Amino acid sequence: xxxxxxxxxxxxxxxxxxxxxxxxxxxxxxxxxxxxxxxxxxxxxxxxxxxxxxxxxxxxxxxxxxxxxxxxxxxxxxxxxxxxxxxxxxxxxxxxxxxxxxxxxxxxxxxxxxxxxxxxxxxxxxxxxxxxxxxxxxxxxxxxxxxxxxxxxxxxxxxxxxxxxxxxxxxxxxxxxxxxxxxxxxxxxxxxxxxxxxxxxxxxxxxxxxxxxxxxxxxxxxxxxxxxxxxxxxxxxxxxxxxxxxxxxxxxxxxxxxxxxxxxxxxxxxxxxxxxxxx
Amino acid sequence: xxxxxxxxxxxxxxxxxxxxxxxxxxxxxxxxxxxxxxxxxxxxxxxxxxxxxxxxxxxxxxxxxxxxxxxxxxxxxxxxxxxxxxxxxxxxxxxxxxxxxxxxxxxxxxxxxxxxxxxxxxxxxxxxxxxxxxxxxxxxxxxxxxxxxxxxxxxxxxxxxxxxxxxxxxxxxxxxxxxxxxxxxxxxxxxxxxxxxxxxxxxxxxxxxxxxxxxxxxxxxxxxxxxxxxxxxxxxxxxxxxxxxxxxxxxxxxxxxxxxxxxxxxxxxxxxxxxxxxxxxxxxxxxxxxxxxxxxxxxxxxxxxxxxx
Numbered sequence: 001x002x003x004x005x006x007x008x009x010x011x012x013x014x015x016x017x018x019x020x021x022x023x024x025x026x027x028x029x030x031x032x033x034x035x036x037x038x039x040x041x042x043x044x045x046x047x048x049x050x051x052x053x054x055x056x057x058x059x060x061x062x063x064x065x066x067x068x069x070x071x072x073x074x075x076x077x078x079x080x081x082x083x084x085x086x087x088x089x090x091x092x093x094x095x096x097x098x099x100x101x102x103x104x105x106x107x108x109x110x111x112x113x114x115x116x117x118x119x120x121x122x123x124x125x126x127x128x129x130x131x132x133x134x135x136x137x138x139x140x141x142x143x144x145x146x147x148x149x150x151x152x153x154x155x156x157x158x159x160x161x162x163x164x165x166x167x168x169x170x171x172x173x174x175x176x177x178x179x180x181x182x183x184x185x186x187x188x189x190x191x192x193x194x195x196x197x198x199x200x201x202x203x204x205x206x207x208x209x210x211x212x213x214x215x216x217x218x219x220x221x222x223x224x225x226x227x228x229x230x231x232x233x234x235x236x237x238x239x240x241x242x243x244x245x246x247x248x249x250x251x252x253x254x255x256x257x258x259x260x261x262x263x264x265x266x267x268x269x270x271x272x273x274x275x276x277x278x279x
Numbered sequence: 280x281x282x283x284x285x286x287x288x289x290x291x292x293x294x295x296x297x298x299x300x301x302x303x304x305x306x307x308x309x310x311x312x313x314x315x316x317x318x319x320x321x322x323x324x325x326x327x328x329x330x331x332x333x334x335x336x337x338x339x340x341x342x343x344x345x346x347x348x349x350x351x352x353x354x355x356x357x358x359x360x361x362x363x364x365x366x367x368x369x370x371x372x373x374x375x376x377x378x379x380x381x382x383x384x385x386x387x388x389x390x391x392x393x394x395x396x397x398x399x400x401x402x403x404x405x406x407x408x409x410x411x412x413x414x415x416x417x418x419x420x421x422x423x424x425x426x427x428x429x430x431x432x433x434x435x436x437x438x439x440x441x442x443x444x445x446x447x448x449x450x451x452x453x454x455x456x457x458x459x460x461x462x463x464x465x466x467x468x469x470x471x472x473x474x475x476x477x478x479x480x481x482x483x484x485x486x487x488x489x490x491x492x493x494x495x496x497x498x499x500x501x502x503x504x505x506x507x508x509x510x511x512x513x514x515x516x517x518x519x520x521x522x523x524x525x526x527x528x529x530x531x532x533x534x535x536x537x538x539x540x541x542x543x544x545x546x547x548x549x550x551x552x553x554x555x556x557x558x559x560x561x562x563x564x565x566x567x568x569x570x571x572x573x574x575x576x577x578x579x580x581x582x583x584x585x586x587x588x
Contacts (some may be wrong), residue, residue: 131480
């Protein structure tokens with residue numbers, strides 16, 4: 001099924017399936033810092049995100065997890081006064097200083113937000129393929145095929161197959177979030193960023209999304225921000241632990257495998273946090 | 280280590296539970312009284328403001344309805360004479376003129392106003408904030424100014440003369456800021472999360488505007504346009520100085536036309552009671568016009584809203 005994507009006439013989509021070696025590094029962060037109007041929000045983030053794995057960003061409120069995540073697909077670009085320092089490499093290319101446009105980057109690094117945000121004026125079908133349409137894919141057969149595959153991958157196909165033309169607003173919260181996942185998957189991204197994707201959902205919908213993520217990592221590298229320690233330990237392979245420093249800027253305390261972060265962390269603050277002693 | 284270990288309760292309170300309850304009880308009684316008085320005052324204010332409106336509508340319907348018949352809508356006005364003082368004819372010229380003026384004015388004001396509003400809503404530039412102040416000032420300007428502007432610019436400066444186009448130009452200037460401001464508000468009402476969703480899917484800013492933001496704001500934009508149209512239909516001052524009037528059925532842009540508000544203005548000054556009575560019929564038609572336009576805007580918006588949720 002992957003091959004069908006490469007037939008797209010859009011160059012952004014073409015790139016998406018190239019050079020993927022399991023076990024290799026998908027994204028590298030080198031001394032990444034984000035500041036707003038000169039005030040640092042998060043800094044000192046250096047770690048490698050491995051391909052086809054789930055990496056979670058954990059830490060208490062204000063530790064800069066979401067800020068860091070949003071730097072990875074240049075969502076800060078439109079915020080006046082926002083500045084990203086250091087290097088963020090996607091398959092070796094600097095996403096801020098290389099010859100990659102923000103638009104190309106975002107077709108390769110997808111994002112799912114905290115609250116489900118399907119486009120309310122579009123049908124379920126139109127939502128799923130919206131990213132393809134925004135990037136110039138017009139062929140009906142291709143759109144149909146990708147729509148079905150993305151919805152299947154997001155475990156939503158069975159429940160919406162018969163009502164693809166219905167407004168996306170008719171879906172439940174959990175279904176809407178899976179629709180947003182399908183929408184991001186439709187562009188066949190290399191990396192999927194998720195900003196607390198289950199915080200607005202009930203426990204059952206949360207569980208279904210978690211199961212989905214574990215399946216999805218066969219196709220796509222996942223970086224997820226979560227407040228939920230159990231969630232991080234259940235689904236992620238690697239963990240980055242961030243904490244707010246003395247000057248109220250978040251910083252990376254420890255990056256390791258999830259196993260190590262939860263059972264044998266190097267830093268005592270990591271242990272305190274994962275055991276629920278603060279945060 | 281664990282912050283919870285340090286928590287202890289402060290012993291021996293001097294203020295007892297009963298004291299607090301006693302104060303709270305008398306406070307509640309006072310609140311209930313104040314609440315009742317304020318509610319009554321609000322209700323009284325509502326009645327006071329509704330009374331003139333209801334009286335007006337009752338008078339409009341009772342005195343206007345008797346004027347309405349087929350001839351009223353289909354025939355031209357006729358001047359009463361001493362011999363036949365009850366001869367008034369119809370107001371077909373004014374009805375045609377008002378429709379023509381409204382259509383031309385909408386064609387001019389809606390595209391420009393909507394685009395300006397989208398710009399105001401999406402841009403954060405200095406120019407946009409200056410433009411916003413201009414629009415807000417224009418929206419509050421007396422409508423006779425628009426009439427003067429239409430007169431001096433289109434009638435005189437462009438040498439078009441009294442015409443439908445001069446009148447609709449003046450009305451369009453009146454509608455423009457109303458449309459721009461309501462469009463801007465609708466655009467700003469679109470949640471930023473939708474813009475971000477578009478960005479994250481690799482959409483460029485113009486794609487986000489046209490494919491996500493404007494469709495999401497469309498209900499508000501259309502409602503704003505319809506309300507601006509409804510307002511323009513009933514405006515007298517801008518047309519008074521620009522359309523020239525006339526007693527033939529005329530709709531062509533470059534010719535003088537009549538209009539319902541103008542007919543009211545002229546007939547109200549008539550020395551014949553029959554023509555003065557006809558004013559109520561014209562006013563009723565005008566109000567129905569406005570009512571239909573704004574009602575259909577609201578019904579459309581409500582239906583659209585329901586479909587999207």
